[in-house]
Amino acid sequence: MEPPGALRIAQSEPTRSLWRWMLLPVLAPPLALTGLLLSRAPAVLAGRPLGLSIAWVPSLGLSLDLSLDGLGLLFALLVAGIGTLVFLYSMPYMAGERGLGRYYGALILFMLAMLGVVTAANLITLFVFWELTGISSYLLIGFRHEEKESQESALMALLITGSGGLALLAGFILLQQVYGTFDMATILAQPGLLRSHPYYGWVLGLVLFGAFTKSAQFPFHIWLPRAMVAPTPISAYLHSATMVKAGLYLLLRLSPLLANTAAWQVTLLVVGALTMLLGSWRALRQRDLKGILAYTTISILGMIVALLGLATEHAVEAALVLIVAHALYKGALFLVVGAIDHETGTRDVALLGGLRRDMPVLAVAALLAACSMAGLPPTFGFLAKEAAYGAAEGWRAAALQVGVAGVLLVAANASNVALAVVLGYRIFFGAAGGPWPRKPHGVSWLLIVPPGVLGAASWLLGLVPGALDGLVGGALAAAVPRSQGVHLQMWHGFNWPLALSAVTIAVGYALYRIWPRLFRAPARRFPLSAFRAYDWLLHTALPRSAASLARLAQDGSLRVYLLAMLVVVVLIAGGPLVAGGLWSNPVLSQEGLSWPELAIAGLLVTAALAVVVARTRLGAIIALGAAGALVTLLYVRFSAPDLALTQLLVESLGVILLLLVFHFLSPQFGPWPPKRHVAVDIAVAAAVGLLMGTLVLVANGVQLAPSVAEYYLAQSLPSAHGRNVVNAIVADFRGFDTMGEITVLATAAFGLYALLELRSKKGGRRQ
Amino acid sequence: MILRTVARLMLPILLLFSIFLLLRGQDLPGGGFSGGLVAAAAIILQMVANDVATARRILRVPPVTLLSAGLGLALCSGLLPLLWGEPFMTSHFVCLALPGGAALELGLPTLFELGVYLVVLGVASLAILSLAEEGEAR
Numbered sequence: 001m002e003p004p005g006a007l008r009i010a011q012s013e014p015t016r017s018l019w020r021w022m023l024l025p026v027l028a029p030p031l032a033l034t035g036l037l038l039s040r041a042p043a044v045l046a047g048r049p050l051g052l053s054i055a056w057v058p059s060l061g062l063s064l065d066l067s068l069d070g071l072g073l074l075f076a077l078l079v080a081g082i083g084t085l086v087f088l089y090s091m092p093y094m095a096g097e098r099g100l101g102r103y104y105g106a107l108i109l110f111m112l113a114m115l116g117v118v119t120a121a122n123l124i125t126l127f128v129f130w131e132l133t134g135i136s137s138y139l140l141i142g143f144r145h146e147e148k149e150s151q152e153s154a155l156m157a158l159l160i161t162g163s164g165g166l167a168l169l170a171g172f173i174l175l176q177q178v179y180g181t182f183d184m185a186t187i188l189a190q191p192g193l194l195r196s197h198p199y200y201g202w203v204l205g206l207v208l209f210g211a212f213t214k215s216a217q218f219p220f221h222i223w224l225p226r227a228m229v230a231p232t233p234i235s236a237y238l239h240s241a242t243m244v245k246a247g248l249y250l251l252l253r254l255s256p257l258l259a260n261t262a263a264w265q266v267t268l269l270v271v272g273a274l275t276m277l278l279g280s281w282r283a284l285r286q287r288d289l290k291g292i293l294a295y296t297t298i299s300i301l302g303m304i305v306a307l308l309g310l311a312t313e314h315a316v317e318a319a320l321v322l323i324v325a326h327a328l329y330k331g332a333l334f335l336v337v338g339a340i341d342h343e344t345g346t347r348d349v350a351l352l353g354g355l356r357r358d359m360p361v362l363a364v365a366a367l368l369a370a371c372s373m374a375g376l377p378p379t380f381g382f383l384a385k386e387a388a389y390g391a392a393e394g395w396r397a398a399a400l401q402v403g404v405a406g407v408l409l410v411a412a413n414a415s416n417v418a419l420a421v422v423l424g425y426r427i428f429f430g431a432a433g434g435p436w437p438r439k440p441h442g443v444s445w446l447l448i449v450p451p452g453v454l455g456a457a458s459w460l461l462g463l464v465p466g467a468l469d470g471l472v473g474g475a476l477a478a479a480v481p482r483s484q485g486v487h488l489q490m491w492h493g494f495n496w497p498l499a500l501s502a503v504t505i506a507v508g509y510a511l512y513r514i515w516p517r518l519f520r521a522p523a524r525r526f527p528l529s530a531f532r533a534y535d536w537l538l539h540t541a542l543p544r545s546a547a548s549l550a551r552l553a554q555d556g557s558l559r560v561y562l563l564a565m566l567v568v569v570v571l572i573a574g575g576p577l578v579a580g581g582l583w584s585n586p587v588l589s590q591e592g593l594s595w596p597e598l599a600i601a602g603l604l605v606t607a608a609l610a611v612v613v614a615r616t617r618l619g620a621i622i623a624l625g626a627a628g629a630l631v632t633l634l635y636v637r638f639s640a641p642d643l644a645l646t647q648l649l650v651e652s653l654g655v656i657l658l659l660l661v662f663h664f665l666s667p668q669f670g671p672w673p674p675k676r677h678v679a680v681d682i683a684v685a686a687a688v689g690l691l692m693g694t695l696v697l698v699a700n701g702v703q704l705a706p707s708v709a710e711y712y713l714a715q716s717l718p719s720a721h722g723r724n725v726v727n728a729i730v731a732d733f734r735g736f737d738t739m740g741e742i743t744v745l746a747t748a749a750f751g752l753y754a755l756l757e758l759r760s761k762k763g764g765r766r767q
Numbered sequence: 768m769i770l771r772t773v774a775r776l777m778l779p780i781l782l783l784f785s786i787f788l789l790l791r792g793q794d795l796p797g798g799g800f801s802g803g804l805v806a807a808a809a810i811i812l813q814m815v816a817n818d819v820a821t822a823r824r825i826l827r828v829p830p831v832t833l834l835s836a837g838l839g840l841a842l843c844s845g846l847l848p849l850l851w852g853e854p855f856m857t858s859h860f861v862c863l864a865l866p867g868g869a870a871l872e873l874g875l876p877t878l879f880e881l882g883v884y885l886v887v888l889g890v891a892s893l894a895i896l897s898l899a900e901e902g903e904a905r
Contacts, residue, residue: 641796649804653891656811660898721860721872722793730798731876731883735856738879739841742886746838749890753831756897 024091026104030084030111037068037076044073045474051121061182067121070474074320075118075249077471078327079242083111085450086237089335092444093233093342103143103231110136110238117246123172123182126250130168130214133246134161137238141230153226156534160223164213168250171206174199184253191257204258207250208267215247215301218275219530225282225294232338235290240297240334241327248301248323251308252316252479259311268309273408275302280415284511284518289337289347289427292419293330296373299412300326306405307391313480314394318387320472320479321488325372325384325458332369332454333423336362339447340427345437349422349519353433358440361448363428368455370424372462374417374508375501378490380461382501385413389497410504417508418515465489563680566688574691577698597637604630615669617662625655642726774816778825781809789884793872799880803887810892819900822892830893837885844878 040050050068057063068076087107094103113136116129135158142154172182178197179187187194194200211217216224227239238244251268258264279299286292300322307319339362340355341347356363372381392405427433461468465488473486492498607630610623628651635644672678716728730738785806792798814822826833848857860874 642798642801645796646801646804649801649808653804653807653811653895657895657898660895660902663898663902719858721858721874722876724792724794724796724798726796727792727798727880728876730800731792731880732858735845735858735876735879738883739845739856742838742841742883745890746834746886749834749893750831752894752897756901 026108027084027087029108030080030087033111033115034077034080034084037073037080040068041073041077041471044068045070045470053121062124063122064125065122065183066116066119066125067185068119069478070471070476071249071252071478072118074324074471074475075242075245076115078245078324079111079114079118082237082241082327082331082454083107085331085335085453086233088446089338089450090231090233092446093338094231097231099143102139106136106139106143107234107237110140110243114242114246118249121184123175123184123187126184127165127169127172130210130246130250131162131165133238133243134158134165134214137161137227137243140234140238141227143231143234144229147229150229153223153229157223157227159538160220160534161213164210164220167206167213168210171203171210174203174206178203188254188256194257195261200261201263204261204263204267207254207258208271211247211250212271212305213247214250215244215305216275216298217247217271217302217305218278219533221275221279221298222531222534224298225291228288228290228294232290232334232341235293236331236334236338240293241331244297244301245323245327248304248308248319251305252319252475255308255311255316255479256481259308265309265311268305268311272302272304272306272309273405275299276306276412277408278302280412283419284415284515285521285523287349287519289340289349289352289423290334292349292423293334293337296416296419297326297330299415300330303388303409303412307388310391310395312391312394312396313476313483314387315391316479317472317476317486318384318391320475321380321387321468322384324461324468324472325380328454328458328461329369329372329379329381332365332451332458333373335447335451335454336366336369336423339443339451342447343438343440343443349427351433351436352427353430354428355433355440356428357432359428359443359448361452362443365448365452365455366428367424368459369451370420372455372458373423374420375413375504378459378462380458380465383462383465383488383490385501385504386492386497388413389500390492390495393496406500410500410507413504414507414511417505418511421509421512422515462490559677559681563684566684570684570687570691573695574687577691577694597634600630600633600637604634616667617665617669618659618667620669621655621658621662624658625651628654640726642724770816774812777812778809781805781812785809785884789880790877792880793877799883800887802880803884804891806884806888807891807895810888811895814896814899819896819903822896826892826896830889830896832889834886834889834893837882837887837889839882840885841879841882844875844882847875 044050050066052064052066054064087104090103090107094100097103110133113129113132117126117133120126120129138154138158141157142150144150145154175187175194176182178194178199179190181187194203213220224239224244228235230239276299279295279297279302283292283295283299286295304319304322304326307315307322309315337347339359340352343359344352344355346352372379375381375385388409389406392402392409395402395405469486469488472488473483476483476486604627607623607627611620611627614620614623628647632644632647632651635641635647673681712725712729712733715733716722716725719728719732722728722732785802787802788797788805789799789802790797792802810822810826813825823829845856848859849855856875856879858875860872862872
């Protein structure tokens, strides 16, 4: 028997129920990965990292290196563990949606990519997995791809995190330039080399850019709230608990290399603090529950970045604890909001209230998680908040700086407290709300268990914090060399952090009292906003500059294109020829010229002149054909039958083609162009002719390497099984070139086909 | 009328000649490129003698298909050696004994040449037939 309500859709449609059970196998990958990680955890924490290396492009020194150490394990467990719950939760949440294969496919791709990021032992491996998380995130944000908002949000996330990814790649390549390897262990073992290197600033800037875009730091945070159009399990998993923490992971991983400089400290502290304050403030102004969760996520991400900026051992420890605590409670609250949305059809905080009557068990789960978000003892959230305060207190800086840090932290945490009361108390236990688009029927247990587990974990870890000593200590060891180990505990005695916690809760409650006015107040438009900057860049600046570039480079005149190409050729090829003095040494011919050859050459010049001066198109074509035939004659004269044969055939077909094309044009050429144009054209034509002639004569006398002709002549029969050397070269020795040539030919033909096909499909013909 | 009759007579001769050129290329002037051009000339002769529709009917296969098939064939002939772990475009030959004491050596480059032949035939007939069609429509 199913619990009542669990298969509410299935009761009416038996096929759906079958479909749901067929989805059970998708649980296998996350479960298996979680099990694997847990079974290997003791060995990894005992200092024996797991490694795996697969050669990829050995000639470029690229390989797929994976290695699992303490820091990787902490993140991998979050990814696999929360992933399992999210898969479970998705089954009822996404039931009946179209494109489930796409959904689960991208979800599994994301999970593997994220595990790849946190276990990569090679910078290129890391980059590849990093980009894969971005791509799967794009697919999942755009899951409802028919909707314009989904498309735009997915694109925004991809563009912002993708540009960060490119910066990261550039930074990694610079690191490779400094160290001569992409291997992370080698690089991290010698931080001194980079510190004194002039590339340090560039590497730092590029890596921070990558990390900040991924972890939604100001001013790149704008994609995260927009990413909330994704299905809620995705928001919980990618855009709160795991993917947005990839940037933090990178900062942690590279901190032995990059941290402890003034540039690192100042950048991380300023950006982190700005992000934290902005997120906290904007969170208070949201009506949408997911908006609240998105902005509080941004605020916590900023806080963690700022903690990493402090770069003391305590601060990094606090950051790690905060990462775990946040993943647990925020994941839970997202899933709670998803369940509410699923049941009532709304996420508008003004409409929601008194939900405990319809979903009592979910209310408990929400309350558990919200306590951790508010940082109430004895939850794990309290421990994290205390650790953050402790880190600020232990910061060796001027009293003023420490004071400012404390005030900012209290402000951000107070906002979290206020919103935790909203999420955990007000919408469930507050005054009844409504009206809702849908009437709740009782929530499926699969929608309750995952947030319940995460909420309960927030409490359990708070009660037995020692259970995480090994894991956090292992992670800390990777981020801070020679760290002292971790001993997490709830009670530190009466001290500053405890006092600040008390202040936070008081301020938070006060904020909660005035919050209804905050979120209802009309939105104000600031003159400057990161979102409008993005919008301007994408929709105004980019198209405009592209248009002006196109106008500059493509004015539509065939004559200008030709002139541009020919002048460039003359400059590039002719410049070195003159500068190198090679032109003064032409070699005419060993044998000298014979009369027939001179006669052919004379006729050729006449034919070429006739092409230019012909007043009718037919005349020009005939002259051109004559020129082609004369060239063929030259080939025959110099015993190149292959060339002659091909040339003759090409010339014949070429004349037919030209006749067909000119059929569309008037038989007479237009009037002569202005004298100025003619003069320029003659000059350029003469230059090109002179260049080509000189080039041929000079090439005749230059022999840089032993001729390949002997090799081809000797190998044609034994290797290529042919007596025709020209053909053996074309089809065998240099077959790759021919492949390229026929590809170009085919591409041009496809272009022609598309042009003619499109025109005849449109029906109308342009004159 | 004379042109039509001659064109009809020339069609099999030209096509045979094109295949002859294709196969002969290994030892004597010829090859896929010139073979393909001669085949295209055979088709175009039909177009000149009759009309585009007749030429298309004789060609049977749309030119786009021809050139796609040719490109694919050339690519396959290069990719095949990869199956045995050899570098791209490694050549292999087999010798076929023909009746009458002649021998025909066929190999992956022959396949490649056939691809070139088809691409050239496809491109030339595509360009000329579709342009002529445009002209007829006016």
